[in-house]
Amino acid sequence: MFKSAIRVNKIKTVAQLRGLSLHAERHDEIGQARVREGAVAGEALAWSKAETSDRDYVAAFKAHKAELGAGERKNAPLAMQALCVVSPEWVQQAGDLHDRANPRNVALFEQAKAWAESWAGKGAVFGVRLDLDEKGGAVVDLMIAPVRESRGKPIISTQKPLNELKAATGERNEYAALQTSWAEWCQEHLDHSITRGLRRDLTAREHLSPETYGAVLDKAREAVQRPSESVLGVLQAADLSWNDTDRLRDYLLLRGEISRHKEDPHAYEPPPGSLSRDAVEEARLFEPNTWKLISALRQGAEQIVETAFSFGMGLDKLRRPDGHEAGRKWFPSLVDRLHLGAVIAKCGVFCAQAEALVKNLRIEDPAQHLKPERLWPEESFELVERYNRHLGLDLPQHSQAHHERQREQVEEPHAVRTERRERSHDDDYDHGL
Structure with missing residues (x-):
């Protein structure tokens, strides 16, 4: 059939x-x-x-x-x-x-x-x-x-x-x-x-x-492939070693972040750490160890970055021209790799922001405050923009910065605009779906 x-x-x-x-x-x-x-x-x-x-x-x-x-x-x-x-x-x-x-x-x-x-x-x-x-x-x-x-x-x-x-x-x-x-x-x-x-x-x-x-x-x-076998059924029938179970836990962690990012890429937030920002601001008054506070704040995001590295999706590999190919063995779908790449980049940005936040709380002179873009992992800021373009989340910049480098400018009809438009009664697929 x-x-x-x-x-x-x-x-x-x-x-x-x-x-x-x-x-x-x-x-x-x-x-x-x-x-x-x-x-x-x-x-x-x-x-x-x-x-x-x-x-x-x-x-x-x-x-x-x-x-x-x-x-x-x-x-x-x-x-x-x-x-x-x-x-x-x-x-x-x-x-x-x-x-x-x-x-x-x-x-x-x-x-x-x-x-x-x-x-x-x-x-x-x-x-x-x-x-x-x-x-x-x-x-x-x-x-x-x-x-x-x-x-x-x-x-x-x-x-x-x-x-x-x-x-x-x-x-x-x-x-x-x-x-x-x-x-x-x-x-x-x-x-x-x-x-x-x-x-x-x-x-x-x-x-x-x-x-x-x-x-x-x-x-x-x-839509034309056979439905996948139940994941639960496969796990129940599988004989997993301790190492396999540990690896599976890490894999499912990344799969979960892919799903979260797919649901709402614009609103995605990295997993929380053991301390919130407010808790860190209070804890700095009695905790002298700055790095302890930094680690607590970015614990969730840092775990994603480190786990992704173990699956061949380190930030250094994502930066390469063929970075979207990293992790293909574990994530064969290009869509999943693009979303996971965006997740890793955003978690990297959070790690840098967390370090800057905690250190700047101890620096009274605002002129001496550290900039997140200069902290580890520096490449994550560029990668966020790159994966936004890959996923079509930043179309105007993408279409003009990338497309126009490779093709002559084609003058658009007067009635066409590239900026975001309001919906009209003739818009597609907005009725009853």
Whole structure:
């Protein structure tokens, strides 16, 4: 039995389209990291409406608007990205998963576009890509900008066709409608044995960076895989030595921090120490040992930094150009490694801040106060910014500082702004999910 799945994201700025182009062309480090050993980077079945490149989504979007004579609605998404997935085993039945001549790769590539235009409208797709250079496969990446008439004029509208699809399928929300529609299309046009994947919540990401793309792609692939065996069942059946149990405790500690960071990256705080800041300020009056207070304050954060080091994710390795590869043996998912890298960096920053705080409490002259950026571990401050960019948490800085170094400036349409926008009635996936 084979599965199908869909993942969809809003595209709200031209900067996001540019980032997706860089990823498709393998100019970004995360895109390069996803290329499997021995593969030709960028190998793919690809098409777009751009005359210059089948992966220049900015040019393709402009050509799309010109072709359909469509305008944009203020504060509304420009387009949407859809990842159309089937079980890789279905493709492998007819040949190699990464062979562009495999008839099932070709059929999947063609039918994904046909499916999108069956509900979004003829000509709604302006870019299609099926990557063949990654370890995985059977995922078609679509760029869709549906056009509907508004007050007698053609306007890009992502929400209206989704509402139409929801009504047609009878599903409770747009995401469920997309899942059902794609599964039914696969059964009719690809193979009747393909069934709908597990129902999962839609990713609610506002910023679509190349790194975010990788995270969403991993989620999409999870939807067509078999459910994992119960962790509790595995532990109950396992015969663990003392050393194994000790190692497992450390591993679960890091996994727990990954989960906490995923829940709310912006609000993440390192694990607390044995003394709080207020308690340290009181204790300094009767505790002469400064380092004892520092250790108590940053105990939780320091434990994370030290434990991560033992799993091959020391701050020195994270600083390298391929730092996102550190710890792959223990954390094979790139998404998990990016979140853990951010956790380690933030814990490192807390360690430096804790040392500065306690030492400065004993220095009366503010001009002599120590700066955290100059205390161990100094590299953690830079890493926080780096992993914010990796996770799409700092898009404006990322898109201008990183993207513009590698690509000519493309003038954005007057109606498009790169700053944060207020939601409008035409915004995607904000209704009933």
